[in-house]
Amino acid sequence: MRILFLAVSLGLAAQTPMTLAEAQRLALQNHPALQAAQFGAQASGEKVTQNEAARRPFANANLTGAGAPEGDRVAAGALNNPVIYSRLAMGVTVNQMVMDFGRTSQLVAGAKLATQAENARVKLTRADVIMNVQRAYFTVLRSRAVVGIAQSTVAARQVLVEQVTALVAAQLKSGLDLSFASTNLAEAKLLLSTAMNEYQAAQALLSEAMGYGDARLFELADEPMPAAETMARDALTAEALRDRPELVASRLDTDASRKFVAAENALKYPAISAVATAGDQNGDGATEFLANSCDGDYRGDVYLFSSQLWGRVQQADVELAHTSGTGTDLCAGWGLMGGFDLNQDNQADIAIVFPSETVSGVSLLE
Numbered sequence: 001m002r003i004l005f006l007a008v009s010l011g012l013a014a015q016t017p018m019t020l021a022e023a024q025r026l027a028l029q030n031h032p033a034l035q036a037a038q039f040g041a042q043a044s045g046e047k048v049t050q051n052e053a054a055r056r057p058f059a060n061a062n063l064t065g066a067g068a069p070e071g072d073r074v075a076a077g078a079l080n081n082p083v084i085y086s087r088l089a090m091g092v093t094v095n096q097m098v099m100d101f102g103r104t105s106q107l108v109a110g111a112k113l114a115t116q117a118e119n120a121r122v123k124l125t126r127a128d129v130i131m132n133v134q135r136a137y138f139t140v141l142r143s144r145a146v147v148g149i150a151q152s153t154v155a156a157r158q159v160l161v162e163q164v165t166a167l168v169a170a171q172l173k174s175g176l177d178l179s180f181a182s183t184n185l186a187e188a189k190l191l192l193s194t195a196m197n198e199y200q201a202a203q204a205l206l207s208e209a210m211g212y213g214d215a216r217l218f219e220l221a222d223e224p225m226p227a228a229e230t231m232a233r234d235a236l237t238a239e240a241l242r243d244r245p246e247l248v249a250s251r252l253d254t255d256a257s258r259k260f261v262a263a264e265n266a267l268k269y270p271a272i273s274a275v276a277t278a279g280d281q282n283g284d285g286a287t288e289f290l291a292n293s294c295d296g297d298y299r300g301d302v303y304l305f306s307s308q309l310w311g312r313v314q315q316a317d318v319e320l321a322h323t324s325g326t327g328t329d330l331c332a333g334w335g336l337m338g339g340f341d342l343n344q345d346n347q348a349d350i351a352i353v354f355p356s357e358t359v360s361g362v363s364l365l366e
Contacts, residue, residue, distance in 0.1 A: 017221035020137050023210060027133045028126065031211030037125040041118035048115060051107040057096040096274045103266035110259030117252035124245035129209070136206035140220055143199040150192035157185040 028034060097104070164181040167173035204215040231239075241247060 017219045019221045020134065020223045023137055023206070023218075023220075024130050024133050027129050027210040031129050033211075034122070034125050034129055037118075037122045041115065041122050044111070044115040044118040048108060048111040051104065051111050054097055054100075054104045054107075057094055059092055059094045061090070061092050063090045098272045098274050100271040101266045101269040103263045103269075103271070106259045106263035106266065110256040110263065113252050113256035113259060117249040117256065120245045120249040120252065124249070127245065129211075132209040133206070136202065136209040137220060137223070138225075140199070140202040140206050140218070141222065143195065143202040144220070147192070147195045147199050150188070150195040154185070154188045154192050157181070157188045161185050 161178070161181045164173055164178045168175060168178050200215075203217050206218060207214065207216045
């Protein structure tokens, strides 16, 4: 047993003793639980950008075309159109959210609070990693000291057995004394084996606390025990309730949930957006831009601008629709769409939505 432990000790002696600070640094660098918490916080931060994207404009392009030999009028199969003409229309629509009654702001605020909660959980995971490393580190030091004591006990009892054996040979001791001495030596060896097992278990616990997937042997430097801090119980309790990361995360999660509820309540209100669509509406080779303006009083206008491709847009050619917000028609141009050919005349058509207090209407302009 002594030879086996001596081999382990020699193997560790070749290493530079690792301090507690080094063990904590390696754990913070390698531990998968901390890395997972950090990635979770980063993913939560991306949700802030995702919700803020609703404030930015977005565009979509439309391309509609059909080709048919002359004289064809009927299509067979799943795509069945009773009137087939060769046609092509294209356009681009840009949508910019103007106001959604605070829904986006509430979602962004809730996402920020959720991100803060995830950062608090990262802090909690980091503290757990450091605490587990400290606990495992001092456990290894304690078990190493126990192994040293067990080795000394085995060595002392081995000498005693050899002395008693010599005295029995000289007929100065009885065989019973030698039996007792041999039993004590066997107990010491058993205690040494138990101490070695505890030492190996402590090394495995330290390897796990440092984030390694396999058990490793570390030669540790002696560390003094940290000084005990004296604080009143009430002060400790108040500090824990205020600063414990899991409690901070719970409070932030609650605030984020309230923001989400407020955002969902905002769905009862309409979202006001500005929409513009561009394309060649009259086939003259110039690009037309369709734009709407709708305010909180439901006054709306729809304008058609015309310019050469890549040219500067001049003043509006024509005002296609207008609502004052005082009658039954509300907010002309609540919705716009272009870039399609509904009547197969090879020219792009425009759809303008007129929401009403009684019924919504759609006006189609060719």
